[in-house]
Amino acid sequence: MTAPLQSDTVLLPERIANLLGLSGVLGDVVGGLLGAFLIANLLLVQTAVAGPWAKRKITAAFTDRIAVNRIGPFGLLIIVADAVRLLSKELVVPEHVDRPAWDLGPIVIPFSALLGFAVIPMGSGIHLADPETGLAFAFAAASIASLGLVMMGYASNNKYSLLGGLRAIAANLAYEIPLIITAASVVIFTGSLQMSEIVAAQTEPLLTVAGVTIPQWFAFVNPFAFVLFVVANLAEVGRNPFDIPEAPTEIVAGYQTEYSSVLFVLIYLGEFIHIFLGGAIAATLFLGGPAGPGPESLGFIWFVAKIWAFYFFTQWMRSAIPRLRVDQFLDVGWKGMLVLSFANLVLTAIIVGVIA
Amino acid sequence: MSLEEPRDQGTDAVATKPTTGDEIADLLGDLVVSREEHVNAPGFVIRPDTVQETLSRLRDEAGFDHLSCVTAEEYEDRYESIYHLTSYDDRTREASVVVPAAKDDPRSQSADAVFRTADWHEREAYDLVGIDYEEHPDLKRILLPDTWQGHPMSLDYDQDRPQVVTLKEWENPLADDHRENEGDTMYLNIGPHHPATHGVLHVKTVLDGEQVADVEPDIGYLHRCEEQMCQTKTYRHQIMPYPDRWDYASSGLLNEWAYARAAEDLNDIEVPEYAQIIRTMGAELCRIASHMLAVGTFALDVYGDFTAIFMYAMRDREIVQNILEDLTGQRMMFNYFRLGGVVWDLPEPRDEFFEKIRDFLDDLPGTLEEYHDLISSNEILQVRTIDTGVLPPEVAKSYGATGPVARASGIDYDLRRDDPYGYYDELDWDVVVEDGCDNYSRLLCRMREVEESAKIIQQCVDLLEDWPEDERTIQSNVPRTLRPEDDTEIYRAVEAAKGELGIYIRADGTDKPGRFKIRSPCFSNLQTLAEMSQGEYIPDMIASLGSLDIVLGEVDR
């Protein structure tokens, strides 16, 4: 194939390069770096809000409590306080851990998740790269996190960590396949793995009810696939009821049992970005990406709203749904989700084939 | 009166089974060396090498299928183990088997072959008193560390001897970690610091993959010498604050009642009816608080994260605690009972207090409905808990399981009905029995018991409201110093939140008990953990542990 790696739409690096008046290789490099820097920071800010503040507030709302409200308006400055607190803690390195794998694991997790965001169109022109294989890249990048989990689990020299690491692999194997198969059913509609194409395919109106136009988001076109995808996604990001790799009451904290201070923060950071990435992929595939009412420049707002909705959903699940046992979890993955996702794929293929 | 029909198989059986001391003595024949009379039951002194024979004959032919407690003690001239036997079918039938052992070489046959529960009870007796139980499967210390020198409750024990063991002398704590290098199993220390052990419990687990091959609870981290402390306090006042601290998870009044019942029967103290009603009401409030905590923490174990149901349970428990605070002046460490009654009448204004309780009772059905929505009707929770942690009734009986743990295994056994005390037999309520024998049944059993307790409280409030003002006697006349006769022995139990909480007291003629033994329900219930979790997955083992609802303060005492 000789198709260009980049599509015709103007991407963020190009804009930055144009803005700075740079061109050629230098423009690509500087634009790319600055773009990546911008996107990473956008996500880190969101994670900072999500971790120390939103998570507490949401859980508190579900459990009839007040939660953080002492520092700053709505307790928002707890983010700063927590950052200082967490970073100033002692980094305890247990004896006999397998370094450098032990140190690298926590770094792999947030970076793999951040890497996935490179191909996500976030609206308002924030889109770092748009390769033809965008969707495959996003999944591939997100899956690298499992490597980090296994590294941490194995290198920690702790039995709980080992169990957590093993569970993480099992979880990944069992749920990655249904996740991707379900995503493939969307690709059947769009005929492209390119993220911008997938988003573009969802802009058409599906039907108009009483003057309200419902767009052709795949969540509306194929709600079954959407539900499957969200469930598989919960398992993929390791949230309730599928938080088997961590399972605090069973294996203490799974792979992260031995981590403290900065490395602990990195792991948490990675997990939150991972949830956001899961939400971002779901939003792109099923919820029209940055689409929403209002001018196109509001796209980023809509996009953020969608990934936060997914984040909120994971927290809701956490409060409401018990965790499955590890064997039941795998049963659901291999015997339930896999079968259903293949059925969905085949049916979608037939329907699309018949209609088209 | 309980609404339940009197169990007919019970009446038939009792007619043929020996009940009086003479009948039992006839059954045992030559095994009995001499007779004793305890306040609660006839005592039979037997030779130390005939323990198994005696106990199995009593179990099989006389229906004494519940070894409630094993008490050990050292006298000036001998050691003595007392096996407190009773029957699951008829709690009022009791017998004490007294086994003296030689002073210079205290050996006694183990009862483990007859009653599995004797395993831990005899280990405790060995640990604290120093009697050597022969044929015991694994006689080692249970509450104290393995390096401990001497037996603290023996007469010649030197209290001042330092028991410091340096790390070098101590067996390498990590050595255990690498047991069975060749095998396929993995040894895992769950606890003493683990999110799901409900306190400082250490569960030595052998895993085969994710499955539990073997489990051995290691207890004693919270041992506070409660028995010995009670032996140094006076009956009249000083012991009463301590029962609150055995099962400290808000079932204080139930524990206080255990001591109050034993000490009142020992000293022939009558309790005014009015005080009995207040006691009954307070105790049931405690039971609700305790069960709320049990349900909440069990959900926490299964849900696995800091979840809504735990907080909702805590919130509702908080209401109960506020009521109890109004009544007793403390939220958990009540010290509200006194021998011969309670310390105060209900708080003034009484209407407001009754209103508060009634509001709580009115809201309770809605609250429980919410719990059912959140927990018991949740399919994932059902998948997790049904048919896991199975405890068949015969096994439960052999381990001396009581309380909700026994009742969820289909054993219809509740001391409030079977051995009535307080005001329970005047009230209308039911004993909750579930047949599932699994974690789910234990959960349901507790939730239904909350409803029954609410019924009891409701009736108590009605009674108290209409009680004539000049008959509100809260305490009977009790002498300032109590000196029960020398060598009077009594074993009395009440139905605490976790099961049968029994107190054995031997008076020695002073104003302090000569021997004070606590039969903790959690101690016996925890023993069943290995039985329930072998072959199951780790999460189920954790869930089973949660469903037992142990409080380590009571296990270790």
Next chain:
Amino acid sequence: MIGLLKSMATTMKHALDGQTFTVEYPDVAPEVSPRFRGVHKFSQERCIWCRQCENVCPNDTIQIVQDDQRNGEQYNLHIGQCIYCRLCEEVCPVDAILLTQNFEFTADTKDDFVYNKEQLKNVPWYKDIDPLNSREPDRDAWIGEGDGEVDYQ
């Protein structure tokens, strides 16, 4: 599936109704029942030095020092060790020792928790609740006398 949805609906209902059951503690004082047993208050004027409280105390929290004439010299109470059983108040024939409803106390070291008779005297009355009367309505305490300040540090 219905059970799962019910669980989700129940939690969401709680999230949306906006009710909370926790209180903003230092800003909002938690409700303390009038019978609550907290830090002790002692009146030397009343005390007849009969030492009954010292005797009844189950864990030697109270220490009384007397001179040769059996006049009281010291009255020390280790509130860090106290189990708040209120037996001292119960046996006191002259209501010289009371348990107020104060539940807040801090110290840097354990030793600071040993209160002498002056410190015990200065424990303030809590919201003007008469602790003795609230527990036993036919008895009244000396409320109003010897009001001190709490040093929360």
